[in-house]
Amino acid sequence: MATLTDRLDHLLGAKTADALVDAFDIHTVEDLLRHYPHRYAAQGRELTEKDPEEGSHITIIARVVKADVVNMKSRRGQMLKVVLAAESQSVDATFFNPHKVKHAVRKGARAMFSGTVKYFRGKWSLTHPSYLILPEPAEGEDQVVSLAHVRGAGELAGMARATQQSGSGVDMSIFNRELIPLYPATREIESWTLLRCVRQVLDQLDEIEDPLPCTVRDEHGFVGLYEALRMVHLPDTRDDVARAHERLRFDEAAALQLVLARRRRDVAARTAPQCPPKPDGLAAEFDRRLPFELTEGQKQVAREISSDLAEAHPMNRLLQGEVGSGKTVVALRAMLQAVDAGYQCAMLAPTEVLAAQHAHSLREMLGPLGIAGELGAHEVATKVTLLTGSMPAAARKAAMLDIVSGDAGIVIGTHALIQDEVAFFNLGFVVVDEQHRFGVEQRDELRSRGRDGLSPHVLVMTATPIPRTIAMTVLGDLETSALRQLPQGRAPIVSNVVAARQRPQWVERAWERIREEVADGRQAYVVCSRIGDGENEADLRGAGKEPPETTSAVDLFDQLRSGPMRDLRLGLLHGRLPADEKDAVMRDFKAGTIDVLVCTTVVEVGVDVPNATVMVLVDADRFGVSQLHQLRGRVGRGSHHGLCILITDMNPGSPAFERLTAVAGTNDGFELAQLDLRQRREGDVLGSAQSGTATTLRLLSLLEHEDVIEAAREFARDVTEADPDLTEHPGLAALVASALDAERIKFLGRS
Missing domain, CATH: 3.40.50.300 (P-loop containing nucleotide triphosphate hydrolases)
Incomplete structure (x- = not known):
């Protein structure tokens, strides 16, 4: 039998355990069981989203509707062109060793396919995927077939063989389940390997002492941890998945809030200097x-x-x-x-x-x-x-x-x-x-x-x-x-998006607007996404690499001062300038001896020049939502109206263009913060974008589960007030370490 704290090498063998550590930092039974499926396949349905990302590794269950051996066009040889029917779409797959697979991958076969997504002319396909021919669902739930009769190739066949029971039988019943779990996986540790490991561990798992008090479980209607872990990995119905997610999502929120509640308590336990107001000070x-x-x-x-x-x-x-x-x-x-x-x-x-x-x-x-x-x-x-x-x-x-x-x-x-x-x-x-x-x-x-x-x-x-x-x-x-309230007299900012490729004349008009504002005694910013100075674009080309397609601040500065703004006073500001030069440029701009400041995002925060009324952001699609809002806030800081022009090469209708349109449509930073969160997704906000690691939330969504976070915060506060070190709640202390990965806890310590 096994407990949550057991090491996996004793249960799965050293080779598999080491691979899990390398791929996912999974060391114990609980680490493995907290590696939840990220989606489930219903029988005959695809195991991935309708339009997966280019290069992603996906798995589908599908019926072969067409399988033809054809000659290759670019070189000698043949390939097997297959059309698969997976729910509401058809998927093309190609095999380069047709004579080895055509006997198995033939019309009418029901199979599982796994491979890397490639797009061509807007349609995605799989090239030489691994596959496993599946029995028909009606053939029985406890089907055990001879190892010699397993038909497949690559890792999928390995998955089936990995379910080999005593003797020579292979348990194919997992493929007949109503819902088949699919896990976050890598090329080295595939979803089926994880499924095999999870089933093996669940078969040996002892009853679990639940870390959540029964009063909390009863209050929220949560299932127990033992039941939740079984249901999330091997559910019988969609309702099983929902109930398991509800409980395990709270675990994740509670672990986060326990870390933070203990930190708040640690701070509150310190002594600070008392600084009461002084009426005559x-x-x-x-x-x-x-x-x-x-x-x-x-x-x-x-x-x-x-x-x-x-x-x-x-x-x-x-x-x-x-x-x-x-x-x-x-x-x-x-x-x-x-x-x-x-x-x-x-x-x-x-x-x-x-x-x-x-x-x-x-x-x-x-x-x-x-x-x-x-x-x-x-x-x-x-x-x-x-x-x-x-x-x-x-x-x-x-x-x-x-x-x-x-x-x-x-x-x-x-x-x-x-x-x-x-x-x-x-x-x-x-x-x-x-x-x-x-x-x-x-x-x-x-x-x-x-x-x-x-x-x-x-x-x-x-x-x-x-x-x-x-x-x-x-x-x-x-x-x-x-x-949220702006001081009286602060002028509103108007923002416009310019599609540079479709409307190049509008870019020229942006430079004219700057000239008009300068003629009225105002000043302007022109912001670029990169510096350009010292980036060795010639060296990049010499090495066979293309330099960035974006406009650099150095290049645009030269273009403007010899072109549309040759009679204006221009300044250049970026992060590679010596500190004294940066200070001098900012002093001159604030004093009004520079009309137009061409710069990078060094002006993103804190720079206050009330006379600046126009900001042009070049390659605006390269900036994040919050960054655009920050930059835009540098104009309109006086009594004159502000104008922000967002120039992009993106096509109208594209996601990037729509994002810029949304930014231009409101000056409410709190509304834009929600937009930013939706677009970057919470995994980025709490993961790589903030901590420098690839960690993500597993089940908890910062967009959709505010009520869960609020309830977890109240629970964590009550627990830590009574038991600051969680000495009376060892299960909760373990929950903090298991429901959150180690990198996340380190990150929370740095945040």
Whole structure:
């Protein structure tokens, strides 16, 4: 008999067990049983989607309706051309050794085929797939045939032979089931190998002690874990699959939320510096000097943050808001509250350009309140200090002295702030801008810089709105505040999509619009998806490779300044420029001595030039939905209307063009965040796109299962409040490790 924690080499043999480890990191019985089928075949129906992706490895059950040996056109020899009927479509298959297979793959045969998808003229086919001739369903449920009578080739035949029972019989009954499971597989470990392993393990599995309390199972109507694992792998009906998925999906959500609930509890157990509001301090003086009225949203979020700062346990809050919604002023007011209490604040920015921009903006907003120690400073003023990695040695030394002495109440910087040699005098509050560029490790590194065992408060900000389900998972250790209201006087942005191939004259019109805006005293951005400088396109061609088809910033800069914008003042900005050059270009653009800035996505966040009213995005299809929204938010930041032109070579009607049309159709970042999630799919959001690995959610959908995530979050909170270390719930501790793969847990630790 077997338990969930048993190693597979004892049950399946070392060779198979090693292959499972290499392909899927499957080590134990539970690892294998948590590798769920991703679809099921009904008898006579296909085992894959109607239009699989080019190059994907698929398996189908089909009837041979035509099988002809024909001569090859391009070389000598013959091949077997087969037409298969699989549900509502026909599929072509080709075999290059016709005389070996024509006796088995013949008209009328019912068979399982597996191979790699190739498309030709819009139709997909299989080339030399492995196959297995199947018995007719009516021939019996417990059919055992002689090994010698198994007809097939390749891995499918191996699958059948793998079911060999004692003696020489082969159990073909699996192919007569109403639903046949198909697993996520690789070329090395095929679906049928996994099925054989699962059946072998299930035949030996002991009863399982369910990690979920019976009260939770009863409340939600869940089947037990033992029953769910059996039903998900060998269901008799579609209802079995649905009931199993319902239970196992909750396991996955609960495992996620237990990780996050324990992290929240760990943070709450630390002691933080108390920073209550000071009625006659720096923050109050800043409020008195504000030249504008805060929005109701800003006031509400400010109250939430102020209340958190006054507590003796660390604030751990996410502030998300629309582009231009005023997050920076809210964060500054909070920092001033901490300064009033005698603590330093650190603001961490992802790039030097953005760090310098923040330093300039904060000094500008503070005025005399931000120049302590200088002539004209207010009596309650503090000092704003910038620290980046590329600063000259003298400037860096001066900044370090400001930080260690406590003269700097507000320190702004990049990853340079996390370096060991940076010592704070009394750090009490950390602001992380653009949360998705950093992880828990960076946050905790700054947290560790607190004095006397105190853990600084943390506020993380993002201008990329995050769907609630994502916030409850990836960022589930953070309390969330949102700013959806734009400040008064902010002009709306109009966006248009230009199909460059079909309407080249519209591209010329885009350059004319820029000229018109510049003539009216405005400025513009032209954004490209790549730099071009140093990419050695000639070397690529010399190596037989084609260079990228997209337009580079360097090339477009040259084209525009010698063509449609030759009489305008153009600037070039990209990530490979030295820091001092980047700073100089941005200063000139903000000062108005540059009319048009040709750039890459270095202007994506934080760059604030109110006089810029037009943005042209070249090869706009190369940018993500959230990135397009971020970039677009760089214009229309003053009192003049903003215009965003999305240029693409994609054809109208294509998915990429429709995506751009959707972005152009709304300025609501929260709506676009949902669009982004639908298009990238949650596997990308939580997997490779965020963590750098290929991990994905198995059954839980962040789009469709918000209610499951909410219920799991409540369950995890209740459990961890009573049993923080899960010592009384060993089954739940094991669930965390098994329902989520190891890479996912590592990722959650970095997020």
